Amino acid sequence: MAVVFRASKHDLVKAISVNLSEVEKRMSDKFVAVLMGSDSDLPQMQPAIDTLAKFDINTEVKVTSAHRTPAATQAYVTDADQRGCQVFIAAAGMAAHLAGAVAANTTKPVIGVPINASLEGLDALLSTVQMPGGIPVATVAIGKAGAKNAAYLAAQIMSTADPELAVRVRNEREESAQAVQAKDAALQAKLAGG
Numbered sequence: 001m002a003v004v005f006r007a008s009k010h011d012l013v014k015a016i017s018v019n020l021s022e023v024e025k026r027m028s029d030k031f032v033a034v035l036m037g038s039d040s041d042l043p044q045m046q047p048a049i050d051t052l053a054k055f056d057i058n059t060e061v062k063v064t065s066a067h068r069t070p071a072a073t074q075a076y077v078t079d080a081d082q083r084g085c086q087v088f089i090a091a092a093g094m095a096a097h098l099a100g101a102v103a104a105n106t107t108k109p110v111i112g113v114p115i116n117a118s119l120e121g122l123d124a125l126l127s128t129v130q131m132p133g134g135i136p137v138a139t140v141a142i143g144k145a146g147a148k149n150a151a152y153l154a155a156q157i158m159s160t161a162d163p164e165l166a167v168r169v170r171n172e173r174e175e176s177a178q179a180v181q182a183k184d185a186a187l188q189a190k191l192a193g194g
């Protein structure tokens, strides 16, 4: 038996315009995707998530593996690219091919974070940084320091097209310099008093 839904023309127009505005909203939502090969990478990647939050940047965080879930990784990158992802941050340890696999499926900037899961992260560093010409991965330092810098770099990339974010990035750099100067002042006072 066929089931027929009846709706007035007004209802249909309303439904379509609600859907369209939802699509438009989704299209204008810029964000950074933070991908990691395993949930075991999260402790080293937390500084990236925290730093993006500090800059008030929309972020999606996802565990996806170049080797264990290759099709899902590709599907996510393609979808995120179309939904407004501006920068991909991809972290993995060991034979760390996630950033390269992401870069193979998008022309958005990809930042790779080598995770220290074995060999002090040197295996992941080389796996991430040694990309063939034409498919770049901007590779940062191993572990937490790299995770933090990946977020700063993503913010700086996005700030080239976002003047308000550019102000936040510049202000944060200034605050960071002032914090160093305050530490130096405290050290000098301690040395003079010692």
Ligand code: AIR
Residues within 6 Å of the ligand: 036, 037, 038, 039, 040, 041, 065, 066, 067, 068, 091, 092, 093, 094, 095, 096, 097, 115, 117
């Ligand atoms: N990994 C996961 N899929 C492919 C790779 N290279 C990495 C993860 C993690 C390491 O393998 O990014 O750093 C170990 O993962 P697990 O899940 O065994 O702890």
